[in-house]
Amino acid sequence: MKLEQNDWKKLQIPLAILGGIVVVVVVCIVFAQQYKVDQEQALLTQQNQLNAARQRYQSSGLEKEIITEFLPQYQALINKGFVGEERRIEWVERLREQHKNHKLFGIKYSIKQQEKYTPAFATNLGGFTLSRSIMQFELDMLHEGDLLQLTESLSGANAAALILRDCEITRLNEGGALSAQLTANLHAQCELDWLTLREPATIQSVVGP
Template sequence: MKLTRQEWLKLRVPLIIFALALIFITVFVSVAENHKNVVKSGLGAQKNQLAQAQQKYRTSGHEKETIVKYLPLYQALVNDGFIGEERRIEWVDSLRTIHQKNKFFKINYSIASQEDYKPTFPLNAGTFKPKHSLMKLELSMLHEGDLLTLINALDAEETTPFILRDCELTRLVQSIPNTFSPNMQAKCELDWLTMHEPQESKP
């Protein structure tokens, strides 16, 4: 069927309205779909934030338990001088106290500058930095037991932990026999050990 010109003119307005309606529907559907994607993406981000917050909460709880568990031990190591700055004055005071208490003949000592400690055994110090200070000792003795007494007394003192490197014993020749004088001399080296806490990053 062929439409006349007048009939086409009558249909022009409805056709234009129909075309505009199609365009509007298409735009509306596109906007609605885009809004749906935005909402979905925002919901996913909120879920991720919630999961991260829950993980941080669980982690903070675990860290709190760890701190509560190990804080007394950590504080004890700080009090003993193992963690923190070296305590040379306390080391010297301990030697003097042991010397006077046990009435040793003579003790000479020297302490080298503190250096990084590189042990020959596996050591997992984490973020702490192990340090050591070399002390050289010379002890005049009546017999070998004096050296054991000195080492055991140092170990019993509430001071920084140490590692005995080596000792060399030398027998002395008495110029006057049967007198109360040193018969032996010991030369020892030991390491006073400390752990330095990690430096906090400056802002």
């Protein structure tokens, strides 16, 4: 069937409407596909957020259990002076106290400025910072047991953490015999490290003063 010019004129409007409908349908299909992609991406994002929140919740529960389990030991380290600010006055008072308790000869001591300490036996401190303050002291002794008594007393159960690094002992009495007047026979020059563990800033902000 051959269409005449008048027939084409009659079909112009229907064809234009049909073309418009086709365009609208194509646009709707494109938008529908894009909407589907956006919704799938939004759903995936929400699922990731939910999984992350679930992991944080589980992690917080585990951290709470760890804190509950080890808090008494951690608090004990704080009370001993191992965790937190250094306690030089307490160190000196303990040295004087133990020196007096054991009735030792005169002692001289000095403490150097605190410095960061990275020993080979503590490679991973979990964000904590280990520092030391070197104490030098000189002590006259009747025998070697005086030095052992002093150092063992300083590192007792409730004492701050320390490491005896070096001691040089020289003999004062060449004869080596004990004197009735309790004259010093030996002289010790020693260095020990008073250790302090500083908390990370995150723990300090949570615990507070």
